[in-house]
Amino acid sequence: AQSVAQPEDQVNVAEGNPLTVKCTYSVSGNPYLFWYVQYPNRGLQFLLKYITGDNLVKGSYGFEAEFNKSQTSFHLKKPSALVSDSALYFCAVRGLNAGNNRKLIWGLGTSLAVNP
Amino acid sequence: SAVISQKPSRDICQRGTSLTIQCQVDSQVTMMFWYRQQPGQSLTLIATANQGSEATYESGFVIDKFPISRPNLTFSTLTVSNMSPEDSSIYLCSVEMGYGQETQYFGPGTRLLVL
Numbered sequence: 001a002q003s004v005a006q007p008e009d010q011v012n013v014a015e016g017n018p019l020t021v022k023c024t025y026s027v028s029g030n031p032y033l034f035w036y037v038q039y040p041n042r043g044l045q046f047l048l049k050y051i052t053g054d055n056l057v058k059g060s061y062g063f064e065a066e067f068n069k070s071q072t073s074f075h076l077k078k079p080s081a082l083v084s085d086s087a088l089y090f091c092a093v094r095g096l097n098a099g100n101n102r103k104l105i106w107g108l109g110t111s112l113a114v115n116p
Numbered sequence: 117s118a119v120i121s122q123k124p125s126r127d128i129c130q131r132g133t134s135l136t137i138q139c140q141v142d143s144q145v146t147m148m149f150w151y152r153q154q155p156g157q158s159l160t161l162i163a164t165a166n167q168g169s170e171a172t173y174e175s176g177f178v179i180d181k182f183p184i185s186r187p188n189l190t191f192s193t194l195t196v197s198n199m200s201p202e203d204s205s206i207y208l209c210s211v212e213m214g215y216g217q218e219t220q221y222f223g224p225g226t227r228l229l230v231l
Contacts, residue, residue: 032218034220042224042225043208043225044159044222046117049218051218090159103174104220106158107158108157108158109156
């Protein structure tokens with residue numbers, strides 16, 4: 001069965017420090033992987049995705065994520081955190097062999113708090 | 117991406133009543149989805165809205181409770197019927213622009229409180 005795990009409910013980091021939000025997945029076949037961010041009382045915003053190609057993917061707001069097939073991970077990273085990065089982050093996956101099934105499998109979310 | 121709007125943005129409803137949520141996209145899209153999200157929690161897919169045919173519902177969701185329409189490639193509605201306090205949630209519309217586009221884009225959501 002396809003699944004996504006975000007092992008940390010909350011991540012705390014000081015402003016200016018690097019941040020990592022973890023995501024691991026389990027799918028049959030090659031995965032499509034996504035990161036979304038949700039600011040308080042807002043909808044979800046797309047950050048970045050991995051479909052194929054370079055394992056390091058760059059996205060919006062200075063975020064990047066590295067696809068690691070052997071570890072089945074897709075951790076979100078940013079070299080220098082901002083207070084404004086504080087939000088809820090979701091990882092999602094879809095199997096490449098999903099065919100007409102466009103359904104995304106969602107992680108439970110990680111709350112990122114960046115302290116000034 | 118696309119500009120996605122939802123109406124209403126929020127509502128407070130009495131139990132036993134029904135609410136219809138609208139999702140409008142500023143361009144034609146292939147796929148439209150409806151999700152439910154408790155504040156601060158993950159997303160649960162309710163159904164895929166199919167243009168010109170009945171929606172495809174996920175396990176635990178039925179058409180009688182959540183009827184969905186999709187009359188064209190830019191518009192869909194979700195109705196929450198015979199509401200109870202357990203239906204209090206955020207309802208989100210999402211779209212995929214076209215086959216091969218892969219990314220889902222989300223509307224701002226509708227916050228529903230059922231008393």
